[in-house]
Amino acid sequence: MLEYGRFKYVTILVVVLLSALYALPNLYPQDPSVQITANRGYQVDAALEQKVVGELRKAGVAPKAVELEKDGELLVRLNDVNAQTHANDVLNAALGEHYVIALNLASTVPDWLGAIGARRMLMGLDLQGGVHFLMQVDKQAALAKRFDAYAEDLRVLLRDNRVRYESVERHPDNSIVATLAPGSDADAALALVLKSMPNLTSDVENGTIVVRVPEKEIQQITIDAIEQNVGTLRNRINELGVAEPIIQRQGADRVVVQLPGVQDTAQAKRILGATATLEYRGVVDGNPYDALSSGNVPPEGKIYYRKEVGPDGKPIPIILNKRVIATGDQLVNARSGYDSRSGTPQVSVTLNGIGGQRMFDFTSENVGKPMAVVYVERVPEVSTGPDGKEIRTTRTSEQVISVATIQGVFGKEFQTTGLESPKEAADLALLLRAGALAAPMDFVEQRVVGPSLGKENVSRGLTAVLYSFGFALVFFLVYYRMFGLITCIALLINLLMVVAVMSFLGATLTLPGLAGIALTVGMSVDANVLINERIREELRAGLPPQAAIASGYQHASGTIMDANLTAMLAGVALFAFGTGPVKGFAVSLIAGIVTSMYTAVSVSRGIATLIYGRRRKLKSIAI
Structure with missing residues (x-):
């Protein structure tokens, strides 16, 4: 007989509600914004916020909101893309090289959705823009x-x-x-x-x-x-x-x-272009001020400057050994955290065997002597020449961030302290953990692809999906009547589930991804065609309507599973061996296959049972 357990209905209800909840962030638009972050030695604070508001007011730009973020960034929300571009030009001229001004798209998703992990689906460069x-x-x-x-x-x-x-x-x-x-x-x-x-x-x-x-x-x-x-x-x-x-x-x-x-x-x-690393060097005895004034620097030494400022308002000099004990190139792992004794930000460093051995040899011979940590960063800069052409140069910054006395012998595991903020510690750990560049790299060209450039692609892609979806709905409503309506409801739930799954996984939607979604709609249609035609065959064989429905779902399910699993294996192969847009297509294909199998077999059967299951004297069905 045609039956469906209550637990299965509860499962369908929970799945639909969760799908709606996790697909909901995609309905919230993003605000065109300008993001301001500080270069090393500067900070984002309330004074900067007031300055930004004043500069925008003078330029006639009315921001939607100016927000001081917890991670030390200032976010200026604008009403449209034109205001975003104008604000970016104004702030670049006003703040100079001490701050990094960047275009951004700020989320408007409510905090309560973010707290449960609900987020917008990411879009690729061809749809949403990028850099x-x-x-x-x-x-x-x-x-x-x-x-x-x-x-x-x-x-x-x-x-x-x-x-x-x-x-x-x-x-x-x-x-x-x-x-x-x-x-x-x-x-x-x-x-x-x-x-x-x-x-x-x-x-x-x-x-x-x-x-x-x-x-x-x-x-x-x-x-x-x-x-x-x-x-x-x-x-x-x-x-x-x-x-x-x-x-x-x-x-x-x-x-x-x-x-x-x-x-x-x-x-x-900042992360891509910087060649930031650490160098551990021994401190050379001597008066650095005398060495600077006389020019007589010890042959094994070199003048560096600490980040602390002396009484004269200038950085404090120090003489360090030219020989490097260990560098970030020899690093195995780096994690940011806090020093348990001082509570200040730190980076826990693990060196490889060679670096660890060098550190062990040096600390064994120099217990009680100071060792310095030098932060080396090569920053690309662009200036304008007399002829108006861009001149690309690089500025190498070497700063002693820590000088500590070696308290005991250590090897490949130790901590680096003396960092200014948790964000600086996190950025330094990221750079070290990701690996050092073998050679510096300069930004020859930078293009920001605005979201407006992707609107036509988004419009055409969504139109293609909607048309394929609409044609399927019209065909099913005309050809299968009541079971066509059941199929249409299952297809709508399938589309909702695909969006929710891709949003939850943080998948990136590209034009090939839209093609994958359109393809899964067609595959879901195939599954429902198999079920509906099997029900028709059972009716022609003389089975009662309710028995025909139950038999149709039961016998078609195995075929549907086999066909979809075969397609899923192809999607897994595309994801494993493909790159870029091919992976995007594979993700949407796999997600669509999983959801279409569930909606075609379970959801549509639950709806059919609700409609026909309680009719004891059912003589015919509209199929």
Whole structure:
């Protein structure tokens, strides 16, 4: 007989209510906004908020709201895209380089929906807009970094094997020259170098060892640097939580990065472009003020500046050893948190074996002596020349963020303190955890794709889905009558569930994704056609109407499951091996298949049972 358990009805009701709840955020529009974040050494506070409001008022821009966010950002909500662009130009001119001004799309979803994890479905660059970066790798910096590493390896090799030398220097002709001390065995030293550095060419010239990097090795260094940067950018973008990013090599030394979704470029540009890392260096004895005034800096030392300001209002100088103990390149993991003793922000660092061994060796020999942590950041800058053309330069910032006395011997696990804010600690941990760039990268081109450019794509895509949906509804209503109405209700619930699932998972909707949704509507129609035609066959075979309905659903369900599972396997393969838009299509396809199986088999059967199940003397049905 035609029966359906109460628990199944409760399940359908719960699923529909949850689907409606998690699809609801998509009805809330986003506000065009301008986001303001502070560069290092500056802060976002109430005074800045007042200044921003005043500048906008003078420019005749009426903001919808100005909000000071908990994470140290100022968000200016505007009424339309034109006001957003005008406000962006005004604030860029007023605040200068001390703050990062970025376009954004601010959510208007109520807090109570966000508290339960309900959020808007993300949209791709082709639908909602986003940002397009063209970045160029500084190949010379990559080579210089590798040559410096070779020079340091050569120093360590000679020192560990007790070969006395006067200096090890890198020359402009891609060679590294080690000048040995008088009486040193040059041939024995050369044998050590040849054994330890087989990929380089080495020989002895006038009592010095000359190490040259072959052209083939230079080319390989360049290729490795670009490939490492592509991987690092992908890791950093994953850390940022950007869905469906596109990261591709373009030409010999350029990388294209597309970040779909919101137009918030402040955080993305700072994280992608910065080559921030940490360097741990020993402190050299001596008076830094005397060294500055006389110019007599110890040969093993270099002048750095602390972030603290002295009585004269200038940063405090300090002399640090040129030799780096460990760097962020040797990092395995980094997590931000708080120092249990002082309550200040910190980054817990774990080094690899080489870095940990160097740190262990240094701390073993220098207990009770100070060690400094240097924050090194290379920031791209753009200025305008006399001819009006853009001049792209980079500013390298080296700042001592912490000087602490080594209390005991430690190796690969320790903490870095002295950071200004939890956000700075989180950003530094993100940069270190995502990996260091093998070479600096400059922003050659930046294009913000506004949401208005995607309106036509959204309109056409939604029109295609709605037309496919409408044609299916009309066909079913005409051809299957009452069961056509049941099918239409099941299809509407299916569409609601697809939107809810993709919103909950944080999936990105692209034009291929819309095509996937349209395809799943067609597949859901196929499932209902199988059920309805099977019911017709049972009626023609002479079964009573209620028995025909029950038999139709029972016998068609297996076929529907087999067909949909086969399609789902294809979707899983597309998701596993595809990239970018292909993955977007696969996500919407898989979500649609899962929901269509449930609505076609369970939901439509529940509705049919409600209509026909209680009629004891049912003689015919409209199908």
